[in-house]
Amino acid sequence: xxxxxxxxxxxxxxxxxxxxxxxxxxxxxxxxxxxxxxxxxxxxxxxxxxxxxxxxxxxxxxxxxxxxxxxxxxxxxxxxxxxxxxxxxxxxxxxxxxxxxxxxxxxxxxxxxxxxxxxxxxxxxxxxxxxxxxxxxxxxxxxxxxxxxxxxxxxxxxxxxxxxxxxxxxxxxxxxxxxxxxxxxxxxxxxxxxxxxxxxxxxxxxxxxxxxxxxxxxxxxxxxxxxxxxxxxxx
Amino acid sequence: xxxxxxxxxxxxxxxxxxxxxxxxxxxxxxxxxxxxxxxxxxxxxxxxxxxxxxxxxxxxxxxxxxxxxxxxxxxxxxxxxxxxxxxxxxxxxxxxxxxxxxxxxxxxxxxxxxxxxxxxxxxxxxxxxxxxxxxxxxxxxxxxxxxxxxxxxxxxxxxxxxxxxxxxxxxxxxxxxxxxxxxxxxxxxxxxxxxxxxxxxxxxxxxxxxxxxxxxxxxxxxxxxxxxxxxxxxxxxxxxxxxxxxxxxxxxxxxxxxxxxxxxxxxxxxxxxxxxxxxxxxxxxxxxxxxxxxxxxxxxxxxxxxxxxxxxxxxxxxxxxxxxxxxxxxxxxxxxxxxxxxxxxxxxxxxxxxxxxxxxxxxxxxxxxxxxxxxxxxxxxxxxxxxxxxxx
Amino acid sequence: xxxxxxxxxxxxxxxxxxxxxxxxxxxxxxxxxxxxxxxxxxxxxxxxxxxxxxxxxxxxxxxxxxxxxxxxxxxxxxxxxxxxxxxxxxxxxxxxxxxxxxxxxxxxxxxxxxxxxxxxxxxxxxxxxxxxxxxxxxxxxxxxxxxxxxxxxxxxxxxxxxxxxxxxxxxxxxxxxxxxxxxxxxxxxxxxxxxxxxxxxxxxxxxxxxxxxxxxxxxxxxxxxxxxxxxxxxxxxxxxxxxxxxxxxxxxxxxxxxxxxxxxxxxxxxxxxxxxxxxxxxxxxxxxxxxxxxxxxxxxxxxxxxxxxxxxxxxxxxxxxxxxxxxxxxxxx
Numbered sequence: 020x021x022x023x024x025x026x027x028x029x030x031x032x033x034x035x036x037x038x039x040x041x042x043x044x045x046x047x048x049x050x051x052x053x054x055x056x057x058x059x060x061x062x063x064x065x066x067x068x069x070x071x072x073x074x075x076x077x078x079x080x081x082x083x084x085x086x087x088x089x090x091x092x093x094x095x096x097x098x099x100x101x102x103x104x105x106x107x108x109x110x111x112x113x114x115x116x117x118x119x120x121x122x123x124x125x126x127x128x129x130x131x132x133x134x135x136x137x138x139x140x141x142x143x144x145x146x147x148x149x150x151x152x153x154x155x156x157x158x159x160x161x162x163x164x165x166x167x168x169x170x171x172x173x174x175x176x177x178x179x180x181x182x183x184x185x186x187x188x189x190x191x192x193x194x195x196x197x198x199x200x201x202x203x204x205x206x207x208x209x210x211x212x213x214x215x216x217x218x219x220x221x222x223x224x225x226x227x228x229x230x231x232x233x234x235x236x237x238x239x240x241x242x243x244x245x246x247x248x249x250x251x252x253x254x
Numbered sequence: 255x256x257x258x259x260x261x262x263x264x265x266x267x268x269x270x271x272x273x274x275x276x277x278x279x280x281x282x283x284x285x286x287x288x289x290x291x292x293x294x295x296x297x298x299x300x301x302x303x304x305x306x307x308x309x310x311x312x313x314x315x316x317x318x319x320x321x322x323x324x325x326x327x328x329x330x331x332x333x334x335x336x337x338x339x340x341x342x343x344x345x346x347x348x349x350x351x352x353x354x355x356x357x358x359x360x361x362x363x364x365x366x367x368x369x370x371x372x373x374x375x376x377x378x379x380x381x382x383x384x385x386x387x388x389x390x391x392x393x394x395x396x397x398x399x400x401x402x403x404x405x406x407x408x409x410x411x412x413x414x415x416x417x418x419x420x421x422x423x424x425x426x427x428x429x430x431x432x433x434x435x436x437x438x439x440x441x442x443x444x445x446x447x448x449x450x451x452x453x454x455x456x457x458x459x460x461x462x463x464x465x466x467x468x469x470x471x472x473x474x475x476x477x478x479x480x481x482x483x484x485x486x487x488x489x490x491x492x493x494x495x496x497x498x499x500x501x502x503x504x505x506x507x508x509x510x511x512x513x514x515x516x517x518x519x520x521x522x523x524x525x526x527x528x529x530x531x532x533x534x535x536x537x538x539x540x541x542x543x544x545x546x547x548x549x550x551x552x553x554x555x556x557x558x559x560x561x562x563x564x565x566x567x568x569x570x571x572x573x574x575x576x577x578x579x580x581x582x583x584x585x586x587x588x589x590x591x592x593x594x595x596x597x598x599x600x601x602x603x604x605x606x607x608x609x610x611x612x613x614x615x616x617x618x619x620x621x622x623x624x625x626x627x628x629x630x631x632x633x634x635x636x637x638x639x640x641x642x643x644x645x646x
Numbered sequence: 647x648x649x650x651x652x653x654x655x656x657x658x659x660x661x662x663x664x665x666x667x668x669x670x671x672x673x674x675x676x677x678x679x680x681x682x683x684x685x686x687x688x689x690x691x692x693x694x695x696x697x698x699x700x701x702x703x704x705x706x707x708x709x710x711x712x713x714x715x716x717x718x719x720x721x722x723x724x725x726x727x728x729x730x731x732x733x734x735x736x737x738x739x740x741x742x743x744x745x746x747x748x749x750x751x752x753x754x755x756x757x758x759x760x761x762x763x764x765x766x767x768x769x770x771x772x773x774x775x776x777x778x779x780x781x782x783x784x785x786x787x788x789x790x791x792x793x794x795x796x797x798x799x800x801x802x803x804x805x806x807x808x809x810x811x812x813x814x815x816x817x818x819x820x821x822x823x824x825x826x827x828x829x830x831x832x833x834x835x836x837x838x839x840x841x842x843x844x845x846x847x848x849x850x851x852x853x854x855x856x857x858x859x860x861x862x863x864x865x866x867x868x869x870x871x872x873x874x875x876x877x878x879x880x881x882x883x884x885x886x887x888x889x890x891x892x893x894x895x896x897x898x899x900x901x902x903x904x905x906x907x908x909x910x911x912x913x914x915x916x917x918x919x920x921x922x923x924x925x926x927x928x929x930x931x932x933x934x935x936x937x938x939x940x941x942x943x944x945x946x947x948x949x950x951x952x953x954x955x956x957x958x959x960x961x962x963x964x965x966x967x968x969x970x971x972x973x974x975x976x977x978x979x
Binding site for chain 2: 655657658661662665666668669671672673675676677679680681682683684685686687688689690691692693694695699700701702703704705706707708885886887889890893905906908926939941966968971
């Protein structure tokens with residue numbers, strides 16, 4: 020196991036019951052994600068990339084195998100410890116953004132801080148700074164429903180980064196955006212998210228942005244079939 | 255350790271800030287939930303209040319007498335209205351019991367009188383001890399108890415006034431005929447009406463004997479005060495042992511009156527159904543709305559779980575949402591009940607109605623149960639949600 | 647909590663505040679609306695057991711104050727108009743003192759008539775006596791004549807007849823005198839009966855006649871003419887329920903208070919218990935009542951300080967009595 024890696028998985032398999040049968044979605048994944056890199060996880064629907072990313076960021080238990088994030092064996096933690104570990108170390112950007120509709124942009128971006136126990140006012144202030152970095156500080160007081168898709172995505176990014184996590188996980192960050200906005204969001208992610216000691220994993224099948232990757236992992240039928248800076252030609 | 259605990263507490267609090275915003279953000283459901291809780295509270299509290307007050311009308315005869323700690327009666331007597339007369343020496347027999355501080359005679363009987371309008375009105379005649387006037391209601395609305403010293407005086411109760419003299423500003427001065435005797439109304443008492451709202455005329459014991467055509471035994475009750483340091487319950491036992499008469503403490507006898515109404519009317523059943531309906535309506539409205547609300551927000555809850563909010567905090571968030579809905583809804587329902595009782599307090603039918611403090615507590619418990627039940631089912635969905643679901 | 651003062655939300659701020667205010671108001675309404683069911687001390691002092699008997703077994707009774715002689719309803723032996731009333735209620739009288747007089751004119755006329763008859767009888771006696779004397783002298787004269795021829799036989803018989811007649815006239819006159827005297831005596835007795843006197847020393851309790859009223863021996867009106875009795879000392883007659891009668895400590899002093907003045911209690915000494923248990927006299931006095939409660943009547947003597955003009959007790963007053971029970975009797979029940 021590579022202890023210098025941001026995430027290392029060893030022999031991760033995952034089974035899902037399907038009626039009488041058991042479907043094995045992941046077949047012994049061994050991976051080391053390096054810090055300071057933007058890693059793309061690419062695969063068709065049903066290839067198991069969602070399962071893998073869930074296991075890698077500590078929200079889905081593997082059937083077998085071990086996951087270490089920055090040297091912590093996360094599935095050896097108790098439930099509560101794992102939740103707190105996620106809160107401290109991982110930032111999430113969901114495909115649907117999953118912003119809380121009834122609180123404004125700043126508060127939404129401040130959720131991880133609030134969840135850590137920071138006072139709402141301080142958390143908002145810190146989140147507003149982050150929104151400023153993302154160029155939407157002027158939208159801080161608006162509700163998510165009042166924002167455009169790109170703006171919502173930026174709020175989601177702010178929420179993922181506001182608490183300075185060491186790992187950022189993005190699920191299809193560009194899926195709901197047009198090419199131009201998608202590109203801009205990805206540039207932003209590259210500029211702000213990728214830093215020393217922080218790794219960014221992006222789950223996507225949007226080939227328009229593959230050129231931004233430091234490393235592309237292709238998952239097919241539960242196995243890593245490609246690992247490199249660029250996409251293989253057949254994709 | 256203490257610091258970390260404080261931090262945990264704080265975490266709970268700030269997450270509740272989000273929870274409350276989630277709740278109030280969806281106005282339709284928020285007001286739906288409030289309405290459900292408020293309506294249930296109103297229905298349960300108001301119906302229970304009316305129910306309790308109605309059946310407590312069976313005890314009004316007892317509670318109108320402020321001085322008596324123990325009521326002594328013939329063994330077959332049941333309530334203030336259903337009594338079998340005793341020989342007049344029963345008074346002295348009761349006085350002979352150690353621990354009896356004082357004992358006075360009390361007569362309750364029915365008579366019929368013709369009103370001005372020519373209707374026949376059933377009246378209750380209550381004769382109180384000539385010397386001490388023990389047995390009268392505590393307060394007079396008009397006049398003074400001393401009017402009973404004058405011959406042929408009676409005191410009418412206020413609800414009786416509204417029945418007998420609906421159009422007159424005051425009944426004082428009216429002359430009635432009772433058993434061929436003259437009776438002049440000289441004061442009006444502030445009394446809680448009986449279950450049947452019978453007109454009540456208070457007069458002196460000796461006068462009552464003349465007003466009520468009767469048989470040899472006329473003494474309905476002996477009202478007893480206990481000596482210092484002797485509990486009424488023990489005194490009642492002593493009286494029964496020594497005299498063979500039935501002795502009930504004030505509270506027991508009040509309960510007897512209530513029990514009599516419970517046993518002999520369909521009131522408890524009917525009100526029980528209404529209260530149950532209120533509960534069911536509450537469960538239905540609140541349950542459905544709350545589950546819908548949780549279902550709508552399940553993605554947000556999932557996201558929060560993924561980001562790093564523990565189940566315990568999620569529970570606290572949902573509890574806070576339920577608590578806010580419950581508290582406001584309950585308050586509104588209670589205010590509604592209070593306004594109802596206050597607004598109808600002037601009506602003779604509702605005279606003396608009050609909200610027993612146990613009933614708001616009961617409806618509070620009912621609100622707790624409603625929210626607990628619906629919150630439990632809603633929470634189960636949230637807790638079951640895999641955080642991984644947010645990636646789908 | 648002025649986090650976002652610009653964002654004053656109705657649902658989150660105003661509504662909860664309204665709810666809290668409403669809740670407080672409702673709770674206050676409920677709290678102050680609760681019925682006052684506190685027990686109260688009686689405003690007027692009811693009859694209480696004396697401290698001495700408070701916690702020991704005792705018997706209570708009700709009774710009436712009466713004179714120690716009981717009440718004497720003074721009647722009149724003869725009917726007639728009241729011509730003189732010598733007493734009024736409250737007077738103390740000696741035995742034999744005149745209470746009232748009834749019209750005596752008729753009787754006095756009878757007396758005068760009788761007296762006239764006496765005079766007449768006396769005159770008749772005198773006349774008869776003189777006639778008898780004359781006849782006797784004449785007869786003696788004839789008897790002393792020796793010569794039978796000098797006085798005819800017929801003369802002698804006539805003289806004898808006159809003498810006998812005069813004697814019988816005298817007897818008749820004497821009888822008439824006696825009759826007249828008897829008649830005068832009767833009239834005098836009647837006169838005496840028209841003056842009603844006190845049978846014992848005592849106090850006049852009630853006077854129900856006035857001068858000029860007609861008093862009838864038939865007892866008209868149902869009221870006694872004058873009521874009197876010995877009020878020094880006063881007695882109380884206490885009725886004890888027959889059920890309780892066995893428990894009374896006969897001989898012990900009783901605690902007596904008048905109705906309505908229960909806080910002033912006096913101790914009264916035992917006098918006697920009536921030998922007969924009588925039906926309880928009901929307050930209603932309805933003659934159709936069937937009475938099945940019987941009472942033992944016990945008499946107690948009120949202390950002198952409690953009676954009298956300014957005393958606590960008056961004849962006919964209702965009282966409440968507490969009497970010690972015979973020790974050990976309660977346990978048998």
